[in-house]
Amino acid sequence: MSMAVTHFNYIAVIVLMMIGLYVLFATGNLIKRMVGLALFQTSTALFYISLGKVSGGTAAITIYADSPEGRALAATLDPAYVDQFGINGVVYSNPLPHVLILTAIVVGVATLSVGLSIVVRIREAYGTVETDEIEAVARVEAAQSGPARSEAGA
Amino acid sequence: MNDIALQASFALNVALLLMLVIVGIAIARSRSLLASILLLGIYSLVSAAWLVVMDAADVAFTEAVVGAGISTVVLLGAILLVRAGPVRHDWRMTIPPALLVLGVGGLLIYAVTGLPEFGDPASPANAHVGRSYLIETPKEIGVPNVVTAVLSSYRGFDTLGETVVVFAAGIGVALMLGFGPRSALSPPPVATGDHHVVLRVTAKLLIPLIMLYAFYVQFHGDLGAGGGFQAGVILAVAPILHALVFGLRETIEAIPVHAVRSVAALGVLLFAGVGLVCILNGGDFLDYDYLFPPSVEAMIPPGLMGDPDHAHHWGQHFGIFFIELGVLFTVSATMVTIFYGFAGRAADEQEAAS
Numbered sequence: 001m002s003m004a005v006t007h008f009n010y011i012a013v014i015v016l017m018m019i020g021l022y023v024l025f026a027t028g029n030l031i032k033r034m035v036g037l038a039l040f041q042t043s044t045a046l047f048y049i050s051l052g053k054v055s056g057g058t059a060a061i062t063i064y065a066d067s068p069e070g071r072a073l074a075a076t077l078d079p080a081y082v083d084q085f086g087i088n089g090v091v092y093s094n095p096l097p098h099v100l101i102l103t104a105i106v107v108g109v110a111t112l113s114v115g116l117s118i119v120v121r122i123r124e125a126y127g128t129v130e131t132d133e134i135e136a137v138a139r140v141e142a143a144q145s146g147p148a149r150s151e152a153g154a
Numbered sequence: 155m156n157d158i159a160l161q162a163s164f165a166l167n168v169a170l171l172l173m174l175v176i177v178g179i180a181i182a183r184s185r186s187l188l189a190s191i192l193l194l195g196i197y198s199l200v201s202a203a204w205l206v207v208m209d210a211a212d213v214a215f216t217e218a219v220v221g222a223g224i225s226t227v228v229l230l231g232a233i234l235l236v237r238a239g240p241v242r243h244d245w246r247m248t249i250p251p252a253l254l255v256l257g258v259g260g261l262l263i264y265a266v267t268g269l270p271e272f273g274d275p276a277s278p279a280n281a282h283v284g285r286s287y288l289i290e291t292p293k294e295i296g297v298p299n300v301v302t303a304v305l306s307s308y309r310g311f312d313t314l315g316e317t318v319v320v321f322a323a324g325i326g327v328a329l330m331l332g333f334g335p336r337s338a339l340s341p342p343p344v345a346t347g348d349h350h351v352v353l354r355v356t357a358k359l360l361i362p363l364i365m366l367y368a369f370y371v372q373f374h375g376d377l378g379a380g381g382g383f384q385a386g387v388i389l390a391v392a393p394i395l396h397a398l399v400f401g402l403r404e405t406i407e408a409i410p411v412h413a414v415r416s417v418a419a420l421g422v423l424l425f426a427g428v429g430l431v432c433i434l435n436g437g438d439f440l441d442y443d444y445l446f447p448p449s450v451e452a453m454i455p456p457g458l459m460g461d462p463d464h465a466h467h468w469g470q471h472f473g474i475f476f477i478e479l480g481v482l483f484t485v486s487a488t489m490v491t492i493f494y495g496f497a498g499r500a501a502d503e504q505e506a507a508s
Contacts, residue, residue: 006271011263012171018259019178025251026182029241031233035190038225039181042201042217046174049208054280055273056160059209060300061378062292076159085275087288093209094284095300099309102213102301103316106383106485109220109228110323113492116232117330120499123236130242 009050016043028131030119034112041108045101052097054085060095062088163207170204185240187233195226211379212301215371219387224489227394231496235503296467297376297474305381306474310440313477314425317484321422324488327495334411335402335498337505350399357399364392372482376471382478386485394493402497411494414487421483428476442473 004011020043023036056077070090074082077091085091123129126137177197184190198221205214270277287304295303305313372385397405429440437444446454446469454468 003267007266007269008168009171009272010266010269012168012175014259014262014266015175016171016178017262018255019175019182021258022251022255023182025254026248027241028247029187029238031187031229031236031238032190032241034232035181035187035194035229038194039178039197042198042221043178045213045217046201046204049205049210049213050272051269051277051279052210052284053208053273054275057209057273057275059211059379060288061211062288062298062300081275087285091275092288092300094280095287095304096284097279098210098213098301099304101210102216102305102381102383103313105213105216105220106387107316107319107323109225109387110320110488110492112225113228113496114323114326114330116228117327117495120232120235120496121330123238129236129238 009053010047013043013047013050016046019043030122030129030131031116034115034119037115038108038112041104041112045105048097048101052094054091054093056081057091057093060092060098062090062092166207167204170200170207173200174204185243187238187241188230191226191229191233194229195222198222198225212299212381212384215379215384216387219384219391223391224387224394224493227398228492228496231493231500234500235496295470295474297471299376299378299380301379302376302381302474302478306477307440307442307470310429310442310473310477313481314429314440317425317481318422320488321418321484324418324491327492328415331495331499332502333415333491333498334406334494335501335505337502353399357395361392361396364395365389368392368486372478375478376474382481383485385478386482387489389482389486390489390493393490397493397497402494402501406494409490414490414494417483418487418491421480421485421487423480424483425477425480428473428480432473440473440477442469445469445473 017040020036020038020040023039024033025036027033027036058073066088074086074089074091077086082089082091119129122134126134128134128137174197177193177200181190181193181197184193198217202214202218202221205211205217270279274280287308288300291297291300291303295307297303368385368389368391371380371388372382375381375385393405393409396408428442428445432441432444433439435444435447451468
């Protein structure tokens with residue numbers, strides 16, 4: 001099979017990541033940047049999960065092993081494949097990426113909230129969330145306070 | 155191998171990923187902040203569906219609640235506070251990032267050609283540590299859901315770190331925006347001729363069901379998909395829905411700010427406390443085999459839970475129960491703290507304006 005099929009998931013996930021990165025870079029609006037960051041973060045999660053997928057596998061809950069569902073699932077696969085890669089007759093997907101990403105998603109929303117609260121405080125201090133306008137305000141403030149400070153020093 | 159079933163699953167995978175790409179492009183093109191936030195919610199919901207296809211049931215839960223629920227609410231709270239207009243657009247500003255993204259993307263796609271095939275059971279990621287967790291969990295931990303076993307027992311120290319990060323983020327938001335409203339919140343408008351009556355009745359019916367569902371996800375977490383992180387986020391949705399429909403004042407009367415704060419800290423303490431008890435009984439930090447001292451373990455009747463030779467399974471079961479409870483406390487209370495921070499700030503601004 002060609003690489004575009006066997007590696008389709010990875011390529012699609014990279015396209016998604018790059019869309020997130022583009023949103024992050026192409027705008028000066030801080031809220032839109034946080035949206036881009038969230039997009040990038042979710043796409044990274046999709047990459048990990050793609051790596052952990054096992055062909056013909058099921059969710060890593062061992063209760064399936066001796067159940068009718070487990071036997072029905074094993075019946076759809078080649079017995080030699082199940083013998084080699086299965087555990088007690090059931091093929092499971094890799095649980096480790098699921099664990100890593102599960103906690104990363106919750107930490108992600110918590111850090112997104114911290115970022116957004118910083119944006120809210122920036123808006124309160126500068127009256128805008130556009131980076132170029134913030135820089136302009138900061139430059140004006142520096143120009144106003146600069147001479148005053150040198151006078152005080154002299 | 156049954157090719158038709160596998161191909162159908164792969165086709166679903168491709169279709170959902172293409173939908174994600176389309177939604178992603180729509181986010182990038184959108185000039186309206188509101189539209190891009192709602193599209194991000196759709197993106198999360200579609201990726202939750204895709205996660206089910208990838209057998210990641212636990213992750214799908216979390217992504218659906220966090221992405222389509224909590225993060226949408228937080229982002230909407232933020233645009234309410236900053237009152238941002240439409241995103242300004244200048245096509246000249248888009249060329250350097252586009253070139254950069256194309257370059258980075260090209261390099262990454264070149265690197266992808268060295269990865270094992272998608273779904274390869276013999277790839278290094280799937281053949282070693284992940285597989286040994288699957289084999290050892292029934293013997294060593296004795297819970298059916300391997301994701302829960304890895305999360306709370308094998309990698310319990312890592313999970314403690316994640317819980318502390320969530321807690322710290324909650325503190326960060328509270329320090330930045332306050333723990334809740336400072337002003338005396340004005341009473342909600344008198345409900346005469348209230349056209350939100352359908353919304354109120356539905357919310358009243360939904361809130362207990364949401365909480366019941368959260369507790370099911372919590373306490374069923376070692377048997378099926380679920381656990382403290384998922385349940386914590388689902389549980390936080392109940393007060394947030396209450397505040398959105400009945401007003402922040404009513405919610406804060408029901409669940410005071412100081413109670414939420416204390417519960418968030420209590421969760422971390424409970425988690426770390428279980429680890430310390432394990433040390434006191436002669437084990438390592440968070441080694442639940444030593445959760446009970448030998449005198450207590452001797453009293454456990456054989457065969458009552460799991461393998462009769464493994465009285466240690468009792469320690470594992472109770473250890474996982476308590477640390478998942480700690481995660482539930484911290485995650486749900488932190489999410490409510492974050493919501494109180496944003497909503498309280500908005501209420502203060504309204505008060506100052508009027």
